[in-house]
Amino acid sequence: xxxxxxxxxxxxxxxxxxxxxxxxxxxxxxxxxxxxxxxxxxxxxxxxxxxxxxxxxxxxxxxxxxxxxxxxxxxxxxxxxxxxxxxxxxxxxxxxxxxxxxxxxxxxxxxxxxxxxxxxxxxxxxxxxxxxxxxxxxxxxxxxxxxxxxxxxxxxxxxxxxxxxxxxxxxxxxxxxxxxxxxxxxxxxxxxxxxxxxxxxxxxxxxxxxxxxxxxxxxxxxxxxxxxxxxxxxxxxxxxxxxxxxxxxxxxxxxxxxxxxxxxxxxxxxxxxxxxxxxxxxxxxxxxxxxxxxxxxxxxxxxxxxxxxxxxxxxxxxxxxxxxxxxxxxxxxxxxxxxxxxxxxxxxxxxxxxx
Ligand code: SAH
Numbered sequence: 243x244x245x246x247x248x249x250x251x252x253x254x255x256x257x258x259x260x261x262x263x264x265x266x267x268x269x270x271x272x273x274x275x276x277x278x279x280x281x282x283x284x285x286x287x288x289x290x291x292x293x294x295x296x297x298x299x300x301x302x303x304x305x306x307x308x309x310x311x312x313x314x315x316x317x318x319x320x321x322x323x324x325x326x327x328x329x330x331x332x333x334x335x336x337x338x339x340x341x342x343x344x345x346x347x348x349x350x351x352x353x354x355x356x357x358x359x360x361x362x363x364x365x366x367x368x369x370x371x372x373x374x375x376x377x378x379x380x381x382x383x384x385x386x387x388x389x390x391x392x393x394x395x396x397x398x399x400x401x402x403x404x405x406x407x408x409x410x411x412x413x414x415x416x417x418x419x420x421x422x423x424x425x426x427x428x429x430x431x432x433x434x435x436x437x438x439x440x441x442x443x444x445x446x447x448x449x450x451x452x453x454x455x456x457x458x459x460x461x462x463x464x465x466x467x468x469x470x471x472x473x474x475x476x477x478x479x480x481x482x483x484x485x486x487x488x489x490x491x492x493x494x495x496x497x498x499x500x501x502x503x504x505x506x507x508x509x510x511x512x513x514x515x516x517x518x519x520x521x522x523x524x525x526x527x528x529x530x531x532x533x534x535x536x537x538x539x540x541x542x543x544x545x546x547x548x549x550x551x552x553x554x555x556x557x558x559x560x561x562x563x564x565x566x567x568x569x570x571x572x573x574x575x576x577x578x579x580x581x582x583x584x585x586x587x588x589x590x591x592x593x594x595x596x597x
Contacts, residue, residue, distance in 0.1 A: 243423055246275035246506040251423045259416035259428055262490060263401035263455070266510050270399060271358050275506045278359040278399075284329055289509045290493050292395050293478070293534070293575060294333035297565035299550070301336020303541040303594075304476060308337065308390045309344040311474040311585070311592040318472055319350035321388040326356045326381065326460070327396035331369030337392070338373060352376070354384050381463045389473035391464060397519065398479050398511040400456045404488065407449045408432035410442065415450070417502065425502040445486070452485045452512055458522040461584075465523025468584055474592045475523075475584040481514030482580075483531050489513035516582050527587040529595040535576025538569060540594040 243251070250268060254260060270277050283289045293300040312321065325334050334355070341347045353375040357363050363377055378384060405412035411432035418428050441451055464475050481489075492501040492508040499508045520528040547566040554562050570576045583592045591597055 251419045254419045259418035261403050261416055263403045265417050266401040269505045269510055277506055282361050283509055296568055298336050299543055299546050301333045302340040304392055305337030305340035307593045309341040309347050312390055315472050317346055318388040320352055321350055322354050322385050323351040324354040324384055324391040326393035328355050328366050331366035335369045356381055381460045388471045389467045391475040394478045397457045397514045400454050402452045402454045402512040404452050407445045407447055450488050458518050461519040461522040465526035465584055469525040472586055478581045479514040480578050484517045485515035523584045526584045529583045529591040531580050531582050532595055533577045534579035534581055535570035537581045537594045
């Protein structure tokens, strides 16, 4: 049994079965054994690949969209350019390179990175050499400035809880251990859940829904800041407007794995419930939830792809064409991934998105 597995069994023996949120938090971020705390999980040699790692076009277009939103709000100076969960720093490096074309943007920005993983903070520092970045543990600690923010595949990594409808109450799915320490799912008795009152009307007995308390708390902090100080947030992730069904999943070596097997060695995620983020972000306004492929097309990815293709040939050109397809095609990331923006109620939505 690994150190993390023994720690989880000890917690279960002391306090009873763990919520999925408690399990996820330990598996992902335990300081000694957590998945993100101990490794760089991205890329071909890792467990999963993200849009900025597929092509520079993704970050360039996001950078220009954020810079346009900044200009549309009069170019507030100074402002916080923030990223949540910046991974290897690739997205921010591409954003900064593209935004260099926008006069005043670099001089006005304070570069802020919210990152829990030390190995990834190190990778980000490497990717962003020459820029003056500050790292934060929490969104609440960001400087009190107009906030232009991006979060790609961040909210899916935050701990969720699962509840199964039973009459007017809810049974929570929890994780227990048998005498040999094998982990297994179980259910609590049904209890009322006032926070789920809005889901009584659209669910039936046996339906499973997921909640993400840390995600809604972060959305509330961002929304309050943007409403008070100005700015815009682009949130990109897999998920739906409203959660229904079990989406808790583990990825190891680019393949699905059992989330209870070998804790701490796989990426654990769940689909994002965008409605709960948008609601929590009020009084900031939110845009329509938009498929990533549509968003990138509206920002001009095909024109950009053609410009880059003109300089490529052979295998490099094939890889570039495949990357364009992977980011935008409905059978790849184009529809599963979605984008929503938060913005002040008295401003237009950022480019590529509508109310
Ligand atoms: N945005 C990057 C990486 C996505 S992976 C990309 O698109 O490539 C998820 C990122 O969120 C990692 O950087 C991970 O370390 C970070 N992360 C996960 N949970 C976090 C938390 N609670 N607080 C801060 N960062 C977190």
